[in-house]
Ligand SMILES: Cc1cc2nc3c(=O)[nH]c(=O)nc-3n(C[C@H](O)[C@H](O)[C@H](O)COP(=O)(O)OP(=O)(O)OC[C@H]3O[C@@H](n4cnc5c(N)ncnc54)[C@H](O)[C@@H]3O)c2cc1C
């Protein structure tokens with residue numbers, strides 16, 4: 001029997017949202033094709049008790065690798081385990097999350113080892129005459145493409161937020177199978193020798209958790225200019241993000257870069273200040289419920305992509321905006 | 332340390348949306364009058380390589396599968412401070428997918444022979460598959476580190492800085508190895524100096540063909556595993572509501588009111 005295999009690497013002994021998104025994508029694929037049931041290869045340390053939740057969210061079978069050596073899973077180790085499992089179970093489709101290291105690292109190398117095709121960074125799929133066509137932005141989101149894979153198994157990485165996790169169904173049943181791990185499977189040639197934690201302290205509230213995000217771009221002009229966005233964020237209880245120039249100039253930490261190659265965010269309100277609205281930036285901000293643009297150039301592309309626009313210089317608009325929000329708060 | 336950077340030249344990705352065109356039959360972007368540039372992460376990779384050379388010694392070679400026009404991009408990388416550049420050019424190369432591209436680059440690296448560190452961009456700035464780097468590591472059978480921002484030390488082995496969600500980590504890898512490069516504040520590409528540009532124009536750039544690389548010309552274009560089935564430009568539907576106001580203060584106040592009305596605050 002064939003199957004769809006999803007791969008999820010647990011961090012901090014929890015199920016990452018991306019894993020649930022993969023299960024949602026796999027369920028939808030399973031319904032529309034005959035590729036079979038949904039398996040999830042789930043790796044981590046002390047994660048055994050999370051397996052039922054994976055079933056509730058859509059897995060038919062959990063292939064569990066629970067080992068203390070996987071507390072900080074190494075890409076190469078994950079690759080080795082994934083290769084072994086894929087060879088053993090011979091799924092027709094393997095889904096990985098694009099936005100963590102497993103997508104960019106494990107997916108391509110796995111495809112190369114299995115001499116099979118791969119499509120990265122997919123946001124959807126369509127089934128036509130039994131063939132799966134993978135939907136994917138190209139040219140920084142200026143165009144869309146359907147891509148097809150040739151080979152014994154289709155390896156596909158999925159962009160975060162492209163699929164919404166399914167609500168947990170406690171009545172769903174499935175099977176958990178432990179996958180034994182040989183000690184040598186934990187060795188790798190590229191190893192992490194040091195971890196430095198900084199960004200969270202610098203950047204304040206994380207972009208993932210924030211309901212409101214205030215983002216600044218090159219138009220903020222300087223780090224000093226950027227500080228007013230922190231003030232705006234404070235009154236709104238918002239997180240601060242930035243475009244690539246803002247991140248490259250060190251006005252926001254790189255972990256707070258929003259866009260196709262940064263964070264893909266989906267807050268209820270996204271306020272973009274001094275950002276032109278390049279497709280690569282909007283790829284990260286486009287899922288926000290409401291996008292507000294503040295820009296002095298009425299022809300800036302962002303005024304075609306935002307729901308609400310304010311034409312003007314931020315120097316003149318943001319200070320009274322902060323004041324207006326403060327007054328609303330105090331009333 | 333001999334660092335080899337794999338560089339792709341692409342149509343300027345900053346072309347505004349309204350000038351962007353595709354050929355739906357060929358399933359690719361139409362060049363039009365747009366300039367060609369070094370794919371941005373590859374330019375960052377050149378910067379990382381030159382910084383590593385400056386700190387730890389060695390030399391930097393650039394290789395690119397491209398056309399005659401790609402010489403311009405190679406000159407730019409030389410002007411930034413690379414020591415040598417090689418153009419990989421053959422009509423056969425154009426027919427290949429990411430698997431084929433990595434085979435061509437692997438053949439070139441084997442011909443170069445004495446490389447220690449290979450750098451690729453995390454993804455090309457056009458179709459952005461992000462495949463050639465990891466594929467190339469597999470072709471060469473060398474270790475691979477992805478999403479690296481800089482070289483921290485080089486001393487028989489390399490240490491590489493990789494930005495993470497909450498800071499960064501340092502990876503250690505044996506040589507030779509391959510790293511795919513992402514941007515951070517430490518690797519913003521430099522401008523070429525006038526002296527650099529003059530020297531670059533005098534540096535000869537050899538061209539290697541499929542035959543020079545000893546590639547099996549019969550199978551090179553055939554083995555396609557990834558195919559673009561259809562390509563189109565999506566229509567954007569959002570109608571932007573412009574906030575009215577005589578003055579900036581009025582606009583700011585109207586915006587705040589509107590957002591409250593929408594229940595967003
Ligand atoms: C492969 C690739 C990946 C990329 N990935 C990302 C990504 O993940 N995220 C990302 O953000 N970018 C990404 N980019 C870069 C992207 O293409 C744009 O270059 C970038 O988003 C532009 O940033 P910006 O809007 O801040 O700057 P600009 O485009 O320079 O825009 C600045 C804006 O500020 C406005 N402005 C100036 N002064 C004022 C003022 N006083 N008041 C109000 N407005 C003002 C201007 O009118 C202008 O519209 C990527 C590019 C490539 C090629």
Ligand SMILES: Nc1ncnc2c1ncn2[C@@H]1O[C@H](COP(=O)(O)O)[C@@H](O)[C@H]1O
Pocket residue numbers: 337338339340370372373394395396397429432436450451452453454455456458459460461462463464
């Ligand atoms: N034509 C090419 N010539 C040289 N290097 C390339 C070429 N195409 C891709 N690469 C390298 O592979 C990386 C990833 O490309 P891609 O897999 O196409 O996204 C690029 O950033 C380059 O470093």
